[in-house]
Amino acid sequence: MKKLSSSAIAHPNIALIKYWGNKNQVLRIPVNGSISFNLDSLFTKTQVTFISELPSDILFINGHETSGSGLDRVVSFLNFVRELAGKQIFAQVNSENNFPVGTGIASSASAFAALSLAASNAIGLNLSEKELSCLARRGSGSASRSIPEGFVEWFPGETHSDSFAVSIAPSTHWDLVDLVAVVTHEHKKVGSTAGHKLANTSPLQSARVEDTKRRLDIVREAIKYRDFQAMAEMVELDSNMMHAVMMTSSPTLMYWEKSSITIMKNVQKWRASGIPVCYTMDAGPNVHVITTKDYSEEIHQKLSSISGIKKIFTAAVGGKARLIDN
Numbered sequence: 001m002k003k004l005s006s007s008a009i010a011h012p013n014i015a016l017i018k019y020w021g022n023k024n025q026v027l028r029i030p031v032n033g034s035i036s037f038n039l040d041s042l043f044t045k046t047q048v049t050f051i052s053e054l055p056s057d058i059l060f061i062n063g064h065e066t067s068g069s070g071l072d073r074v075v076s077f078l079n080f081v082r083e084l085a086g087k088q089i090f091a092q093v094n095s096e097n098n099f100p101v102g103t104g105i106a107s108s109a110s111a112f113a114a115l116s117l118a119a120s121n122a123i124g125l126n127l128s129e130k131e132l133s134c135l136a137r138r139g140s141g142s143a144s145r146s147i148p149e150g151f152v153e154w155f156p157g158e159t160h161s162d163s164f165a166v167s168i169a170p171s172t173h174w175d176l177v178d179l180v181a182v183v184t185h186e187h188k189k190v191g192s193t194a195g196h197k198l199a200n201t202s203p204l205q206s207a208r209v210e211d212t213k214r215r216l217d218i219v220r221e222a223i224k225y226r227d228f229q230a231m232a233e234m235v236e237l238d239s240n241m242m243h244a245v246m247m248t249s250s251p252t253l254m255y256w257e258k259s260s261i262t263i264m265k266n267v268q269k270w271r272a273s274g275i276p277v278c279y280t281m282d283a284g285p286n287v288h289v290i291t292t293k294d295y296s297e298e299i300h301q302k303l304s305s306i307s308g309i310k311k312i313f314t315a316a317v318g319g320k321a322r323l324i325d326n
Helices: 068-085 107-122 129-139 141-146 192-201 205-210 212-225 228-247 258-272 293-304
Strands: 003-010 013-017 022-024 034-038 044-051 058-061 064-066 091-097 151-155 164-169 176-182 277-280 287-292 311-316 322-324
Touching (some): 003 107, 013 141, 013 228, 034 212, 058 068, 068 091, 068 107, 107 129, 107 141, 129 141, 141 151, 141 164, 141 192, 151 212, 164 212, 176 293, 192 205, 192 228, 228 277, 287 293
Parallel strands (some): 058 091
Antiparallel strands (some): 003 322, 034 151, 151 164, 176 287, 277 287
């Protein structure tokens, strides 16, 4: 029995300037660029083993065999890898997350980043970081941002080979901390892949996209000079704009919960009092509350006093996707 095996670990990321909507749904080429940072204490660990005798691909997530749409998505992705390698051999994939899946904490980003690295290495491909970012994008757009280290910018591009992400600052550049306030563990009813397809049904999407370059420029400079106030204002604006598009899409996507709104209002009140803190939300009800290391404990205590928060994950800026021992 011939076996080819590799394991990798990757972190989810939180987008400061969001990706929402594709100009090419198949290749997941976005309508606008985005900026994010990786979350170091949250991760997906994935082992891919190609086995010559397997009749089809097998997927285990957190120890449970998975079928249906989850398996279909992984099989489609592995088909890209097999095509790149020129090999027709099926795989067993074992994937584990240490955070909730499908709740707006970018589980697909870390999952497909880890899968990209593990699968390509196992089958014998030696891909550059840019090539890995392009490959990861085929599984999940935001996965392209979980390949490089630290603070990351994803260039939208026009083709498969020019839509990729790069590191714009290392993880040590700025001691930001993301406190993820989990208000529900429920799997969201409409995932990001389906949501991206609805973006153009909103009359607000074109205005959001048109203004993205300005927001990207401001946040890129804010990261460079560690200017929290400039970053905070743009990050909250960008999050609100994306959710406004979601709420005005057809059908409507309403991810906010009562607790989500309470957290956002409190964060703005805390910042007005002089604390460096801001909020952002991905496609889900959970709120990412971003601050600096010096204030992270104080913000954690403040969040803990808000009813409706089920758990708080704390993550500093994380590194790149990397291979680990099987």
